Amino acid sequence: MVATYKDIRRLTGLSLATISKYYNGGNVLEPNRELIEKAAADLDYQLNNVARGLRSRRSMTVGVILDELDSAFNTTIVSRMEERLREAGYGTIICDSRKDAEAQADVMRFLVGKMVDGIIVVPVDDDASFLVPARDRGVPVVAVDRLVPGTDSVIIDNRAAIASAVQLLTTAGHTSIGLLAGPDSTYTMRERRAGFRDAVQDRTGLLPRTELIEPEHVSIEGGCAGVRRLLRLSAPPTAVVCANYGFTLGATIALNELGPESRPALVGFDNMDLARLIRPRPTLVAQPIEDLAIEAAELLLQRLNGDGPDEPVTITLDTTLMIGHESTYQLRPVPSNGRL
Amino acid sequence: MVATYKDIRRLTGLSLATISKYYNGGNVLEPNRELIEKAAADLDYQLNNVARGLRSRRSMTVGVILDELDSAFNTTIVSRMEERLREAGYGTIICDSRKDAEAQADVMRFLVGKMVDGIIVVPVDDDASFLVPARDRGVPVVAVDRLVPGTDSVIIDNRAAIASAVQLLTTAGHTSIGLLAGPDSTYTMRERRAGFRDAVQDRTGLLPRTELIEPEHVSIEGGCAGVRRLLRLSAPPTAVVCANYGFTLGATIALNELGPESRPALVGFDNMDLARLIRPRPTLVAQPIEDLAIEAAELLLQRLNGDGPDEPVTITLDTTLMIGHESTYQLRPVPSNGRL
DNA sequence: GTAGGAGCCTGAAACGTTTCGCCAAAGGGG
DNA sequence: CCCCTTTGGCGAAACGTTTCAGGCTCCTAC
Numbered sequence: 001m002v003a004t005y006k007d008i009r010r011l012t013g014l015s016l017a018t019i020s021k022y023y024n025g026g027n028v029l030e031p032n033r034e035l036i037e038k039a040a041a042d043l044d045y046q047l048n049n050v051a052r053g054l055r056s057r058r059s060m061t062v063g064v065i066l067d068e069l070d071s072a073f074n075t076t077i078v079s080r081m082e083e084r085l086r087e088a089g090y091g092t093i094i095c096d097s098r099k100d101a102e103a104q105a106d107v108m109r110f111l112v113g114k115m116v117d118g119i120i121v122v123p124v125d126d127d128a129s130f131l132v133p134a135r136d137r138g139v140p141v142v143a144v145d146r147l148v149p150g151t152d153s154v155i156i157d158n159r160a161a162i163a164s165a166v167q168l169l170t171t172a173g174h175t176s177i178g179l180l181a182g183p184d185s186t187y188t189m190r191e192r193r194a195g196f197r198d199a200v201q202d203r204t205g206l207l208p209r210t211e212l213i214e215p216e217h218v219s220i221e222g223g224c225a226g227v228r229r230l231l232r233l234s235a236p237p238t239a240v241v242c243a244n245y246g247f248t249l250g251a252t253i254a255l256n257e258l259g260p261e262s263r264p265a266l267v268g269f270d271n272m273d274l275a276r277l278i279r280p281r282p283t284l285v286a287q288p289i290e291d292l293a294i295e296a297a298e299l300l301l302q303r304l305n306g307d308g309p310d311e312p313v314t315i316t317l318d319t320t321l322m323i324g325h326e327s328t329y330q331l332r333p334v335p336s337n338g339r340l
Numbered sequence: 341m342v343a344t345y346k347d348i349r350r351l352t353g354l355s356l357a358t359i360s361k362y363y364n365g366g367n368v369l370e371p372n373r374e375l376i377e378k379a380a381a382d383l384d385y386q387l388n389n390v391a392r393g394l395r396s397r398r399s400m401t402v403g404v405i406l407d408e409l410d411s412a413f414n415t416t417i418v419s420r421m422e423e424r425l426r427e428a429g430y431g432t433i434i435c436d437s438r439k440d441a442e443a444q445a446d447v448m449r450f451l452v453g454k455m456v457d458g459i460i461v462v463p464v465d466d467d468a469s470f471l472v473p474a475r476d477r478g479v480p481v482v483a484v485d486r487l488v489p490g491t492d493s494v495i496i497d498n499r500a501a502i503a504s505a506v507q508l509l510t511t512a513g514h515t516s517i518g519l520l521a522g523p524d525s526t527y528t529m530r531e532r533r534a535g536f537r538d539a540v541q542d543r544t545g546l547l548p549r550t551e552l553i554e555p556e557h558v559s560i561e562g563g564c565a566g567v568r569r570l571l572r573l574s575a576p577p578t579a580v581v582c583a584n585y586g587f588t589l590g591a592t593i594a595l596n597e598l599g600p601e602s603r604p605a606l607v608g609f610d611n612m613d614l615a616r617l618i619r620p621r622p623t624l625v626a627q628p629i630e631d632l633a634i635e636a637a638e639l640l641l642q643r644l645n646g647d648g649p650d651e652p653v654t655i656t657l658d659t660t661l662m663i664g665h666e667s668t669y670q671l672r673p674v675p676s677n678g679r680l
Numbered sequence: 681g682t683a684g685g686a687g688c689c690t691g692a693a694a695c696g697t698t699t700c701g702c703c704a705a706a707g708g709g710g
Numbered sequence: 711c712c713c714c715t716t717t718g719g720c721g722a723a724a725c726g727t728t729t730c731a732g733g734c735t736c737c738t739a740c
Binding site: 006016019050053055 | 725726728729730
């Protein structure tokens with residue numbers, strides 16, 4: 001059998017209350033402290049956190065719901081969060097909603113049933129009804145990479161991110177810029193698309209041609225297909241902006257098949273391993289992914305300690321434009337015009 | 341307040357024992373079943389798994405310890421495991437040991453204290469002493485990608501994997517093959533290196549020249565530096581085998597800087613997203629990573645149900661050699677000899 | 681000398697389930 | 711008709727902690 005307080009009581013003669021006080025950092029006389037430590041060592045005692053959780057109503061566990069697990073973005077998120085949360089004594093239960101709203105609602109109930117103290121979530125879409133079980137039970141929720149009204153959110157400035165890409169391209173002389181973005185149903189894509197429209201209008205005085213905005217599934221395949229479609233237009237864009245990492249990978253694959261002379265300029269999203277592999281060095285909008293994770297963990301920890309702000313809070317982080325090899329963003333001199 | 345069995349008892353007049361039986365799939369008369377379901381719905385009742393775990397001594401939680409979280413290999417592992425385990429009703433607590441033995445021992449104690457029912461681990465090194473807390477408490481452990489004597493393990497046939505790469509290269513005429521591998525302190529690297537030596541000896545009748553085996557830190561940087569060092573040798577190899585994904589990426593980056601004419605043949609490891617990015621299409625040893633995860637989860641679930649084999653078991657999975665563009669493995673006709 | 685407080689300890693009652701032993705009623709075979 | 715088994719239900723005792731309301735000792739200040 002595994003040792004419990006009762007065994008420690010047997011060996012030390014102290015009461016359960018005192019032993020509990022010891023394990024919770026209360027004041028215990030030095031000789032008693034030593035007695036307990038000796039007994040615990042002899043018994044190879046390990047505190048039972050399940051029992052503790054039942055009585056104290058804190059499971060010291062948080063749930064993390066991601067819309068997909070095997071993406072580089074979310075991996076980084078998990079890695080940093082887990083690190084920060086365990087530092088604070090919390091275990092991290094990870095759940096994958098596979099971009100499926102129903103699965104997301106399921107895991108939410110699952111986590112609430114597991115009595116997690118808090119939840120961090122990258123929501124599947126704008127429908128926040130899956131949060132109800134958590135709200136009902138007063139479990140704090142922090143949304144990451146999505147703005148969820150009425151809920152703490154940690155996001156990046158998506159509009160400015162895309163605007164910085166557009167600005168680089170227009171400064172280089174591009175006037176016809178395409179965008180690869182996912183469906184408007186996710187906050188991130190909606191913002192990036194709106195940011196694109198605004199930036200293009202700002203910089204060129206014109207609304208972007210609608211056929212240059214490719215609505216796609218968010219994936220490598222979507223990036224491949226999308227960029228090919230853009231280039232088949234009768235007046236193809238001279239530059240393409242990718243609204244996320246998957247599109248960037250896909251577009252890069254598709255462009256690999258073109259001769260370097262006929263490639264459009266390309267600004268991608270997210271600075272991950274990819275960037276080091278691809279030649280010429282790509283131009284990228286870099287998100288502070290680690291900070292996103294750390295800020296979210298920090299905000300949740302504040303809530304768990306009961307000392308966060310009164311109102312739901314939105315933390316917005318800035319992106320960095322990482323300028324790559326100039327061939328990736330310059331407007332090619334004449335010939336491509338000549339050919340059109 | 342959150343509802344409990346007592347509230348259901350109040351609404352239904354049934355005893356706690358009956359309500360418990362209902363929630364554990366026991367036989368309950370139809371009218372009582374309906375009563376309970378109605379009451380639960382009215383109360384928005386959610387079973388408290390912490391209390392359940394305390395009494396039943398099953399927390400329905402498993403711990404997963406990875407040697408690093410933000411690698412594509414481990415991401416895939418986590419993703420599949422989490423899926424399979426949650427299907428079976430288990431929550432997955434994830435921990436990152438950051439390739440640090442002490443951190444690994446810490447999280448092991450952390451998980452045992454959290455009363456996880458089982459643990460899946462990709463161990464940092466060969467020192468299995470960190471398993472003691474789990475063994476002492478009868479918590480089953482499954483090791484993944486490492487052979488841990490006396491413990492259930494799910495691995496791939498590392499020797500055969502490397503041998504298949506060597507065979508392809510020798511068949512194509514290569515006689516001087518280099519290897520990029522990590523330190524012998526991890527099982528995987530030791531096996532792959534031994535497999536390399538054996539295969540080269542088998543196929544060429546000679547032991548590989550020792551300077552062709554580059555001991556390196558396992559990383560993209562290591563791959564870059566290693567391949568550069570190999571090529572600076574007075575008699576550089578005509579082909580290089582990479583013993584893992586990081587090396588493959590790094591070697592690819594380094595080779596990108598060479599003209600296509602002077603590149604050695606390259607066989608990489610692991611078929612992940614980036615393999616689709618690289619042109620010409622690389623030749624790769626593909627591990628069944630998802631199966632690794634699923635087999636491990638399955639084996640642990642067996643142990644948790646108490647119906648696994650009596651003895652610790654080792655499951656070995658096979659790899660597939662994915663042959664890429666022929667320029668990636670063919671021996672280049674004459675000039676490279678001429679130049680040497 | 682004593683009131684009051686600080687410091688440390690204690691027994692007992694939670695926390696919300698599961699499980700054990702027992703009982704009543706119903707059903708079936710001889 | 712009786713005995714035996716099966717089914718479903720019940721009260722009460724766990725599970726291993728934390729927490730509550732006191733209680734004892736010792737010290738200080740008046």
